Amino acid sequence: MSGLGSNGDVCIVGVGIHRFGRTDGLSGLDQGVFAVRAALADAGIEWPEVQFAYGGSDSAGNPDTMVERLGLTGVQFINVRNGCAAGGSALFSAQMAIKSGEFDIGMAVGFDKHPRGAFNALPSEYNLPEWYGDAGYMITTQFFANKITRYMHEYGISNTSLARVANKAFRNAVHAPHAWRREPVDIQTILDAPLVSDPYTKYMFCSPAEGGVALILASEKKARELGKPLIRLKAAAMRTRPPGSFEVFAPSIDIGGGKATATRIASADAFRLAGIGPEDIDVAQLQDTEAGAEIMHMAENGFCPDGDQERWLAEGLTEIGGKLPVNTDGGCLACGEPIGASGLRQVYENVVQLRGDGGGRQVAGNPKTAFTHVYGAPGVSAVTILER
Amino acid sequence: MQVTGQAIADGLFTNEAQPRLIGGQDRDSGRIVFPCPPGDRFAPLPLSRTGTLWSFTIQRYRPKSPPYAGPEAFRPWPVGYVELPGQVIVEARLANVEFDAIKIGMALEMILIPLDPDAAQPVLIYAFQPIESTAA
Numbered sequence: 200m201s202g203l204g205s206n207g208d209v210c211i212v213g214v215g216i217h218r219f220g221r222t223d224g225l226s227g228l229d230q231g232v233f234a235v236r237a238a239l240a241d242a243g244i245e246w247p248e249v250q251f252a253y254g255g256s257d258s259a260g261n262p263d264t265m266v267e268r269l270g271l272t273g274v275q276f277i278n279v280r281n282g283c284a285a286g287g288s289a290l291f292s293a294q295m296a297i298k299s300g301e302f303d304i305g306m307a308v309g310f311d312k313h314p315r316g317a318f319n320a321l322p323s324e325y326n327l328p329e330w331y332g333d334a335g336y337m338i339t340t341q342f343f344a345n346k347i348t349r350y351m352h353e354y355g356i357s358n359t360s361l362a363r364v365a366n367k368a369f370r371n372a373v374h375a376p377h378a379w380r381r382e383p384v385d386i387q388t389i390l391d392a393p394l395v396s397d398p399y400t401k402y403m404f405c406s407p408a409e410g411g412v413a414l415i416l417a418s419e420k421k422a423r424e425l426g427k428p429l430i431r432l433k434a435a436a437m438r439t440r441p442p443g444s445f446e447v448f449a450p451s452i453d454i455g456g457g458k459a460t461a462t463r464i465a466s467a468d469a470f471r472l473a474g475i476g477p478e479d480i481d482v483a484q485l486q487d488t489e490a491g492a493e494i495m496h497m498a499e500n501g502f503c504p505d506g507d508q509e510r511w512l513a514e515g516l517t518e519i520g521g522k523l524p525v526n527t528d529g530g531c532l533a534c535g536e537p538i539g540a541s542g543l544r545q546v547y548e549n550v551v552q553l554r555g556d557g558g559g560r561q562v563a564g565n566p567k568t569a570f571t572h573v574y575g576a577p578g579v580s581a582v583t584i585l586e587r
Numbered sequence: 588m589q590v591t592g593q594a595i596a597d598g599l600f601t602n603e604a605q606p607r608l609i610g611g612q613d614r615d616s617g618r619i620v621f622p623c624p625p626g627d628r629f630a631p632l633p634l635s636r637t638g639t640l641w642s643f644t645i646q647r648y649r650p651k652s653p654p655y656a657g658p659e660a661f662r663p664w665p666v667g668y669v670e671l672p673g674q675v676i677v678e679a680r681l682a683n684v685e686f687d688a689i690k691i692g693m694a695l696e697m698i699l700i701p702l703d704p705d706a707a708q709p710v711l712i713y714a715f716q717p718i719e720s721t722a723a
Contacts, residue, residue, distance in 0.1 A: 316651065319650075319651035319653070319654070320654075321653060321654050322654055328596060328622065329596070329654070330595045330596035330599065330712075331654075332653065332654025332655065332656075333595060333654060333655065333656035333657075333702070333710075334595055334655075334656075334657070334680075334702060334712045335646065335650045335655045335657055335664075335666075335680075336666070336678060337650070337654050337655070338646070338650050341644060341646060341666055344644030345642045345643065345644050345666075345667060345668060345678075346642070348642045348643055348644055348667075348691070349641060349642035349668075349691070352642070352691045393647075394645065394647050395647055395648065396644045396645065396646060396647060397643075397644050397645040397647070397686075398644075449678065450621055450622060450677065450678050451610070451620050451621035451622075451675045451676060451677045451678065452641075452668060452675070452676040453618065453675065453676070454670065454673070454674070454675060454676060456676065
């Protein structure tokens with residue numbers, strides 16, 4: 200077990216979300232504030248009781264400016280920018296603040312609002328030479344497509360499996376009020392849609408989007424005082440890339456590279472902290488910015504050997520009624536990706552599932568353990584494990 | 588066919604009749620990367636001009652500018668990773684090949700192509716083409 204402090208486990212006592220997708224007329228910050236108010240109400244506390252906050256936003260302004268809306272209580276509020284791991288990093292930091300014994304209750308919040316179209320990253324932001332962007336390499340979709348093409352070649356994954364993942368996402372999202380794309384799309388339509396970056400069609404990529412999520416965290420003692428069901432944060436790990444990995448924006452890769460990933464070490468660390476293994480997880484939210492990502496991340500997080508995903512998907516093992524339900528709210532494919540909020544959405548969804556509040560998307564059998572995973576440029580990954 | 592123009596950046600490829608990419612070799616570990624990073628740790632090393640295709644995709648939409656500096660007119664292009672035997676796997680555009688003919692493992696050689704095929708004084712970028720096509 201991990202070196203827990205005298206406070207026991209850190210618990211999630213309140214969750215709030217602003218619907219993902221496009222909300223014209225509402226800023227990213229507005230959506231974050233909306234989520235915070237919902238999370239406070241869910242926890243049954245008022246804003247002045249919040250002792251600290253960590254906030255993540257990539258394109259929608261400094262999170263700490265939301266104190267003007269929520270109340271000038273003088274609260275400690277730290278902004279987090281860590282690419283796609285922003286939400287996970289905010290949550291990790293919030294957890295450590297409570298674990299240290301310094302605070303009893305605090306908040307992790309994330310929100311964002313991105314322009315339409317693909318992200319346009321600049322070489323200078325990633326310590327890359329200008330020519331790399333000039334020549335047209337500074338494109339996340341290129342990397343994702345190259346990574347899955349290699350993976351499909353090595354492990355015999357079919358285009359149909361890619362389509363099965365997207366099809367599942369939109370079907371699950373029908374039952375998730377916070378999701379963006381909630382209309383089912385059949386497998387043939389997904390396969391026949393225009394290609395974006397081969398082998399991915401437009402339904403197999405998520406889009407940059409908008410949304411906000413807030414989580415209220417408390418010490419176990421405080422959580423008991425609040426009388427909330429104890430949703431324990433057993434592990435939160437954030438890691439950067441190991442040697443020989445194949446990451447977004449890579450002008451070169453080591454020979455034989457691409458096997459080790461930030462995800463593999465983050466998930467291994469999280470399982471070690473939680474003292475359980477992949478076989479013990481009841482529901483998982485895995486980064487699915489594109490359909491193949493969910494497939495590769497099933498293996499990178501230890502849920503199945505490389506190549507077994509073909510059978511898993513054909514047999515429906517990652518469906519809500521399957522052995523390991525994956526992306527029960529439709530994931531990034533159906534919710535879109537507001538960078539600052541995306542990782543916290545996964546945790547929100549897991550809290551909903553562990554409380555049994557999932558409605559039409561609820562995993563049966565009273566799930567007790569839940570896993571989240573994000574991945575992003577330039578090779579960062581964050582993982583959490585919750586236990587009821 | 589040899590195209591003339593201005594290299595997109597200095598130090599990316601050699602100034603030879605058959606240019607090669609310039610990698611960097613870690614002076615301690617021997618590890619090879621591309622491009623050659625600035626500083627003393629890596630020694631510039633001309634890389635093999637032939638290799639095999641490791642992975643690929645087709646860029647089907649015009650990248651956003653900035654940073655993309657290519658022409659407004661857009662035609663999809665293939666882009667992938669080429670394994671240079673015993674050295675390193677480099678990201679590169681593919682040229683002079685039908686999309687349907689692209690296969691992992693195919694033999695490739697390095698060439699220079701214009702970033703904008705219609706430019707009078709083109710900026711040159713590196714690319715790889717099937718080795719067979721030079722015989723044609």
